[in-house]
Amino acid sequence: MNFPEDLRYSAEHEWVRVDSGRARVGITDFAQDALGDVVYVQLPDVGANVAAMASCAEVESTKSVSDIYAPVSGAIAEVNESLADAPEQLNQDPYGSGWIFSVDMTDPGELDQLMDAAAYRQLVEED
């Protein structure tokens, strides 16, 4: 299981990569493994306001429909349109081409509420 050191992580198994005030978000290797094969991603609308910890997208796998939560508040800047034709990218490359959306953050301080790789690894491995 992969836990890139340069990312921040939420308790709901999303990762965040920050670049110049914009937070790119996806689901972790643990999350994609637990979900099973992803068959559809309902993306948020570009421009929509999202609140930290609130659901803003949904993922359907062969086993379940699950919410994706915004790890930080702000406005949706971009969404990964390639997931429409290739939702399996969430499984195959969850930290790269499987990214889901990015947020122009209204409060970068919220990043401090997220975990680093070591803490997230501990969360996932403790059961």
Added chain:
Amino acid sequence: MAADLELLDEVAAGREPILRLYRWSPPALSLGRFQPDDDVDRETCARLGVEVVRRPTGGRALLHGGDLTYAIAFTRPPGRAGTVGALYDRVAGALIAGLARLGVTAAVARNEGPGGAVCFATQQGADLRVGDRKLCGSAQVQREDSVLQHGSVLLRRLPFDETDLLRGNDETSRRQLRGATVTLEELGAPTGARAVADALLDGFRLRFDAVGARVEVS
């Protein structure tokens, strides 16, 4: 289906776990959460008196009327016990135990079968089979800390099936669907809805403490 979704609200309010067992009248075709509307032949559905509804869960089209539907909602446990696979295993254990009371030996299916618009034409890790034929299909949705899983146990066949109600199907599709599925009637098991519901409820009580049951069959 809307009543199933309301179970999630009840669970969030602290009343859980909750199990519903019910039948459908008139028959209905339920579509998966993101299944395209275009899959449905609405004219034939109207002609046959089949209502079309959409599930909050994923998966593909499923014809209700000859089935008994279960819906269980509960708080998602933390950690690995709360993963999709772990929860399916727990519900599968309940269903398998319940079906055993009817003399039916079911097992969890593995991923196999063609893709496409019909739920029962494929098998995957949440479904139950007897031999290599599917008896029960299930689907799940997770909302915040609550989980709803529901599914159908096939009691008997209706005079028509999903291949009549979806576009792009033909006699080959129908034969494939029939060959891939089995009903309690075909297994020689009890098919009275009350008897089946009671058996499934017993199975759920083994796996879920203090489950509040609503058995909506006569």
